[in-house]
Structures are given as C-alpha cells and as structure tokens.
Amino acid sequence: MSHNGDAVLDKTDWTVKLHGAARLVAGKEAGPGGPGRGNKMKRSSFGGRGDLIAARAIFCISTAGVIIMAFIIMFLVANGLPALRETPLHSILLGFDWYPTEEPPALGMLPLIAGTLAATLLSSLIGLPVALALAVFTAEIAPKKLREVFKMMMELLGFVPSIVLGFIGMQILAPALQNRFNIATGLNLLNASLLLGFLIIPVVASLSEEALSSVPRELRDASYALGATRWETISKVVVPGAKSGMISASLLGMMRSLGETMIVLMAAGGAAVLPKSIMDPIRPLTSTIAAEMGETPVGGVHYHALFFAGLILMVITLAINLLSMLVERRGAQK
Amino acid sequence: MKSVAARKFKDTLATWFFCAAEAALVLLIVCVAYFIFREGHGVLSWNFITEAPSDGMTSGGVFTPLIGTIQLVAVSMLAAIPIGVAAGLYFAEYSSGGRLADLLRLSIRSLAGVPSVIFGLFGLSLFVVFMHFGSCLLSAGLTLACLSLPLIVTASEQAFLAVPQDYRDASYALGATKWQTITRVVLPSAAPTIITGAILSIGRVAGETAPIMFTGAAYFAPDVAKSVFSQVMALPYHIYVLATSSTDVNATRPIQYGAIIVLLAFVLGVSAVGVAARAKLEARNGR
Numbered sequence: 001m002s003h004n005g006d007a008v009l010d011k012t013d014w015t016v017k018l019h020g021a022a023r024l025v026a027g028k029e030a031g032p033g034g035p036g037r038g039n040k041m042k043r044s045s046f047g048g049r050g051d052l053i054a055a056r057a058i059f060c061i062s063t064a065g066v067i068i069m070a071f072i073i074m075f076l077v078a079n080g081l082p083a084l085r086e087t088p089l090h091s092i093l094l095g096f097d098w099y100p101t102e103e104p105p106a107l108g109m110l111p112l113i114a115g116t117l118a119a120t121l122l123s124s125l126i127g128l129p130v131a132l133a134l135a136v137f138t139a140e141i142a143p144k145k146l147r148e149v150f151k152m153m154m155e156l157l158g159f160v161p162s163i164v165l166g167f168i169g170m171q172i173l174a175p176a177l178q179n180r181f182n183i184a185t186g187l188n189l190l191n192a193s194l195l196l197g198f199l200i201i202p203v204v205a206s207l208s209e210e211a212l213s214s215v216p217r218e219l220r221d222a223s224y225a226l227g228a229t230r231w232e233t234i235s236k237v238v239v240p241g242a243k244s245g246m247i248s249a250s251l252l253g254m255m256r257s258l259g260e261t262m263i264v265l266m267a268a269g270g271a272a273v274l275p276k277s278i279m280d281p282i283r284p285l286t287s288t289i290a291a292e293m294g295e296t297p298v299g300g301v302h303y304h305a306l307f308f309a310g311l312i313l314m315v316i317t318l319a320i321n322l323l324s325m326l327v328e329r330r331g332a333q334k
Numbered sequence: 335m336k337s338v339a340a341r342k343f344k345d346t347l348a349t350w351f352f353c354a355a356e357a358a359l360v361l362l363i364v365c366v367a368y369f370i371f372r373e374g375h376g377v378l379s380w381n382f383i384t385e386a387p388s389d390g391m392t393s394g395g396v397f398t399p400l401i402g403t404i405q406l407v408a409v410s411m412l413a414a415i416p417i418g419v420a421a422g423l424y425f426a427e428y429s430s431g432g433r434l435a436d437l438l439r440l441s442i443r444s445l446a447g448v449p450s451v452i453f454g455l456f457g458l459s460l461f462v463v464f465m466h467f468g469s470c471l472l473s474a475g476l477t478l479a480c481l482s483l484p485l486i487v488t489a490s491e492q493a494f495l496a497v498p499q500d501y502r503d504a505s506y507a508l509g510a511t512k513w514q515t516i517t518r519v520v521l522p523s524a525a526p527t528i529i530t531g532a533i534l535s536i537g538r539v540a541g542e543t544a545p546i547m548f549t550g551a552a553y554f555a556p557d558v559a560k561s562v563f564s565q566v567m568a569l570p571y572h573i574y575v576l577a578t579s580s581t582d583v584n585a586t587r588p589i590q591y592g593a594i595i596v597l598l599a600f601v602l603g604v605s606a607v608g609v610a611a612r613a614k615l616e617a618r619n620g621r
Contacts, residue, residue: 054513055428062424064417065442065487068480072452075459130355137352150356152609157363159605161541163570164594167577168366171590201359229345252447259449261544262570266577286451286544293455293548298463310455314448321447325440 076314080307083107092308098272098283100292100302107305111272113312115282118275119192119264123257127197128204128250135208135246140234151209158202162262169195169267183279185269190278192268196260200253207252211245212238244331251324255317261286285309370598374591382592387567391554391576392585396593401558402471402566403600406550407540409475409562410482415532417479418486422528425487426494427516446484450544453481457549472562474550481545482535489531493524496619530612537605541597543570569597 083092087107095108138150173194174186215238223233239246269281270291289306296302385395421442429435457477467473497520505515543551552565553575559566573593580586 051511051513054516058420058424058428061417062421062438064421065445065483066438068456068483069441069445069448071460072448072456075456076452079455079459130359133352133355134359137356141349141352142356152613153360155609156602156605159537159541159601161543161570161597161601163541163543163573164598167573167590167594168370170577172366172369229341231345231348232341234348255447259447259451261449261451262574266574286449289451289455290544290547293458307455307459310452314452317447317449317452318444321444325443 073314076307076311079304080309080311081304083301083304083308086301086304092305093312096274098288100296100305105301105305107301107308109285109305109309109312111274112283112285112288112309114274115189115264115268115272116258116284116286116313116316118189118282119196119268119284120254120258122189122193122278123196123200124250124254125197126193127200127257128253130197131201131204131253132208132246132250134201134205135212135249136234136239138205139209139212140230140238151206154202154206154209158206162199162260163266165195165199166262166264166266169263174267181279185281187267187269188279188281189268189275192264192282193278195263195267196257199260199263200256203256204249204253207249208242208246211242211249214245215241244327248324248327248331251320251327255320255324258320259286259313259317261290265290285313289313370591370594374588374595377588377592378595383596386556387554387572387589390581391589392580392582393589396569396572396589396596398555398558399567399569399572399593400596400600402552402555403540403569403597405471405559405566406475406478406546406568407536409471410478410539411532411536413476413479414482414486414535418483419490419528421483421487422490422492422494423516425491427512427520442484442487445480446488448481450481450542453477453545454548456480457545462549468563469548469565470550470563471559471566472550474546474566474568475562477545477549478539478542481542482539485535485538486531489534490524490528493527493531494520496527497523526611526615530608530615533604533608533611537601537608540604541570541601543568543574546571547574569593569600573597 086105087095092107092109093113094110095106096110097106097108098111099106134150134154138147138154142150169191170187173191177183177186177188177191219237219241220233223237228236264282264284265287268284268287270283270287271281272283272288273280275282289309292302293306296306382395383400384397386398387396388394421438425435425439429438454477457473457480461467461473461476462469501519501523502515505519510518546568550565551568551571555565555567573590576586576590576593580590
C-alpha cells in the first residue's frame with residue numbers, strides 16, 4: 001500500500017514541477033503578459049493574457065446552443081400566446097373545429113393533436129419492433145463482416161431525406177393502398193405511419209445496436225458457460241443488460257416521428273378531423289404548420305395560432321427528451 | 335426444465351426470424367430503389383443537371399435547385415462549423431464540469447431533438463421578421479446552421495477527446511501555453527475527424543425541407559441566387575412543389591423521379607464519403 005502511495009505522490013510532484021517549468025518558459029515567451037501576471041489569473045494556470053482572452057471567447061461562443069434554444073422558446077411563446085387572446089386555452093386544446101381563416105376563426109386543435117399522437121403511436125408500433133429486432137440481429141447474430149455492412153447500411157438509410165419518403169408515400173404507397181383496400185384515398189394515417197415507422201428504423205436500430213454491443217463480453221461468456229443457447233443468452237442476459245439504452249433509443253425514435261413534417265404533409269391526407277380508423281386521413285400539428293405558415297400574414301390570428309401549435313409540439317418533444325435522458329441516467333447508475 | 339431439443343429448436347427459430355426480418359428490409363429497400371430508378375432514369379442525362387427548369391417546371395432539368403441546395407449548405411456550414419467547433423473545444427478542453435456545463439450540454443441535446451418545422455418557425459421569426467433579412471438564402475442558410483449545430487458540436491467534441499493526452503503533455507512540457515497547445519497540437523490532430531463530422535452534417539442538412547419552406551426557399555426562381563439576400567430554389571423543396579402543385583402530372587412525373595434520384599445521389603454520396611472517411615480514421619486510430 002505505502003509503496004503505491006509513494007508512487008502517486010512522486011508523480012504529482014513531477015507534474016507540479018513540470019508545470020512550473022512550463023510556466024516559466026511560457027512567461028518569457030509571452031513577453032509583457034509575463035510571469036508576474038500569471039499568478040493573478042485564476043482560470044488558466046499559465047500562459048499570457050492572450051490565453052485568457054481565447055478561453056473567454058471560446059466560452060462565449062459555446063453558449064450559442066443555450067442562446068438558440070432560449071430564442072426558439074421565446075419566439076414560440078411570444079408569437080404563440082397572443083392566440084389565447086382570441087380563444088381561451090381549453091377551447092384551443094379541446095376544440096374540434098380548425099377553421100383558422102374563417103370569420104371568426106375557430107382554433108380547435110384537438111384533431112391536430114390527435115393526429116400527431118395517432119401517427120406517433122402507430123408508427124412506433126410499426127417501426128420500433130422492426131428496429132429493435134434489426135439491432136439484435138446486427139449486434140448478436142450477424143457474422144462480423146455482415147455486421148459492418150449492416151451498420152453502414154443503417155447509417156446511410158438514416159440519411160435518406162424525409163421528402164423522399166413523403167414522395168414515396170404520395171406516389172407509390174397511396175395508389176397501392178387505395179387499390180388494395182378499395183378506399184377513397186390512400187393518403188391516410190396508415191400510409192403516413194408506415195413511412196414514419198420506416199423513418200425511425202435506422203436511428204433506433206443504430207442506437208440500440210450500440211447499447212447491445214456495450215453489454216460486457218463476460219456476461220455473454222458466463223451465460224454460454226452455464227449452457228444457455230444463443231436465444232436464451234440474448235433474451236435473458238443481453239437485452240435486459242441493454243434495456244435502458246434500448247428504451248432511450250425508442251423514445252428518441254418516437255420523438256423523430258412526432259416532429260417529422262414532410263412525410264405527414266405529403267402522405268397523411270391533411271383532413272383536420274379526429275381519426276376513427278387507420279384508414280382516415282389526418283392532419284398532425286407539424287404538417288398544419290408547414291402547410292399554412294406560407295400563406296398567412298405575419299402577426300394575424302392564424303399566424304399566432306400556428307406558433308401556438310408549434311409551442312404544443314415543442315412541449316411534447318422536450319418532455320420526451322427529458323424522459324429519455326432520465327432513462328439513460330437511471331441505466332448509467334445501475 | 336425444458337428439453338434440450340426444444341431449447342435448440344427455439345434458438346433456431348429465433349435466428350431464422352431475425353434473419354428473415356433483416357432480409358425483408360433489405361429486399362424492401364432494393365425494390366423501392368429499383369422502382370424509383372426505373373421511373374426516373376429516362377430523364378437522367380448531363381443536360382438534366384445543367385439545365386434550369388422550364389415551361390412552368392414541366393420540362394428542363396434541376397440546375398437551379400441543385401445549385402441552390404449547394405449554396406444553402408455552404409452558408410449553413412460557414413456559420414455552423416466555427417461555432418460548433420468552438421463549442422466542442424469548450425466541452426472537451428476548457429469545461430471542468432459543473433452546473434453551467436450541464437446546462438450547455440442539455441441545451442445542445444434538446445436542440446438536437448427540436449422538430450425541423452420548429453426550426454422553420456424560429457428562422458421565420460428571428461431571421462426573416464425580427465432581423466429583417468426577409469425570405470432569402472441567408473435566412474434559410476442560418477436556420478439550417480442552427481439545425482446542424484448539435485451535430486457539429488458533438489462530432490468535434492468527440493474528435494478533441496480522441497486526441498491522446500500525451501500530445502498535450504508533450505506540448506506543455508515544451509513550454510507551450512494552452513492556446514498554443516490547442517491551435518498547434520490538438521486542433522491539427524483532431525481536424526480530420528472534425529471534417530468528417532462536418533461532411534456527415536452536410537448530408538443531413540442538404541435534404542431538409544421544412545426549415546427552409548418559409549425562410550428562403552423559392553417556389554420558382556428563374557436564375558441562380560447571386561446574393562445572399564435573394565430567394566433560392568432548393569432541391570428538396572423543388573421535389574415537394576413538383577409533387578404537390580404540378581400543372582401537368584404526366585409531363586412532370588419523370589422529372590419528379592429524376593429530381594429524387596439527383597437528391598438521393600447528392601445526399602447519400604456526401605454521406606457515404608463521410609462514413610467511409612470515418613471508418614478509415616477509426617481504423618488508423620486502432621479502435
């Protein structure tokens with residue numbers, strides 16, 4: 001023990017000396033900002049004034065994320081809340097009629113919110129099982145070479161722009177659904193959910209695959225040593241070990257599908273009514289904003305109502321984001 | 335206790351199920367890709383790339399939208415890379431943890447989850463209305479920059495963290511200051527990874543439609559934008575316009591698919607370069 005302690009002490013001592021020496025050299029090089037001033041600086045242990053300025057500048061720039069986030073929330077609130085002057089909160093959240101351009105305007109967003117939730121739920125039901133199965137396959141079953149190919153394929157698939165998927169929904173899937181089920185229009189909840197489900201597969205599969213791969217090798221070896229088959233090892237050892245990572249990945253996937261715009265704009269049909277079956281067209285919050293923002297004058301009731309829709313969307317998204325962070329933290333603590 | 339045969343059977347069944355799921359997905363992707371190519375390959379030619387859309391977008395090529403997308407990417411990367419790299423630098427080299435760093439991290443992470451259409455609203459209210467830029471290349475580019483910021487911050491932080499501590503120690507031992515160490519040692523060794531991250535975020539930004547719809551994308555523009563204050567056509571929005579408000583469905587159909595192929599080639603090409611470069615870097619660093 002004592003020997004170990006000595007070694008540590010020795011090392012710290014050496015580091016202190018080294019830094020001291022470095023400070024001296026740096027002081028000479030820095031000229032006017034030299035050695036005398038070095039002691040006054042609290043943050044950087046050595047270096048001239050230039051170093052301090054650089055550190056401060058870097059810090060200021062790194063606050064850009066907070067500033068943008070604050071601006072986003074501020075603009076949503078400042079432009080969204082005036083909608084409440086026109087219509088009280090409960091009739092926005094629970095109203096059935098969305099006729100923002102009528103006189104007087106009806107700003108009931110329940111059909112839009114229901115559309116968003118329905119599409120998110122159905123697409124998660126479609127996409128998440130497939131994504132998780134693919135993650136298990138890639139991490140546990142596929143041979144090493146194939147695994148690299150699949151990981152790369154998943155990643156590239158994640159780059160496919162959502163406009164392309166929306167286009168596929170509109171031009172390929174909609175006519176197919178229309179003929180197959182003999183319905184008035186193929187642009188509906190099912191169509192959009194299939195594509196949203198496809199959209200979230202790459203991101204959920206990649207993140208879950210990472211979670212599965214980070215389960216320690218020893219746990220698998222121990223399971224095999226006890227005589228378990230591969231499926232038993234996967235279902236009873238690996239997946240439980242990666243559970244928090246997989247749940248967090250699924251939540252991120254749901255968040256993607258919730259905030260996706262182009263797919264629902266093109267493939268969901270766009271009728272602002274409560275969906276009664278999966279063959280009904282829907283009009284989620286995102287597509288309402290995208291479709292109507294371009295045609296509305298800045299500062300009108302409609303404009304404010306659309307920002308209010310954005311605010312609702314933002315609140316749901318942030319809630320899911322926080323939830324996924326909580327799940328991750330729980331998993332890390334275990 | 336179940337019999338060994340039953341357990342083995344279950345294991346084989348599970349293996350086949352997972353293989354079938356993967357195969358089905360691959361098959362689906364191949365089918366869709368083939369279908370798009372079959373519909374669109376007819377119009378693909380060099381002229382399709384170098385000609386502007388004409389006759390109310392029922393003929394011609396995708397020159398103006400393609401250049402517009404490249405311009406948007408350029409503006410957004412010019413804004414996002416310096417800020418993103420600086421923020422990554424702060425997280426990796428300067429931050430010593432604590433509440434403030436947690437807040438900055440939290441905001442970057444939340445930003446990554448903000449729906450793209452919200453970025454559109456944000457760009458509309460900040461750049462177009464509040465700063466009076468109007469609907470133009472600059473507004474749309476800056477909106478996309480905000481959207482790509484989390485990607486670049488994360489990528490550059492990882493890049494800085496991957497630089498071995500020995501490099502920094504050696505630099506300090508030679509008497510370099512922290513800033514000298516960063517600019518002459520850490521940054522050069524992290525640069526390839528940062529560039530890879532930037533390439534990947536180009537792939538992400540180029541396909542975005544919702545953030546530019548009301549911040550600067552033009553329904554139609556006769557010419558390539560010559561200043562940052564003019565509207566631009568962008569390939570993703572052009573596809574949306576072609577698909578939803580075409581005057582002659584039969585004439586535009588092949589052009590739609592052609593534009594999709596060009597967009598996919600651009601986005602996936604750029605992303606593939608990024609992915610391949612990253613794989614090479616990781617192999618070199620022995621990870």
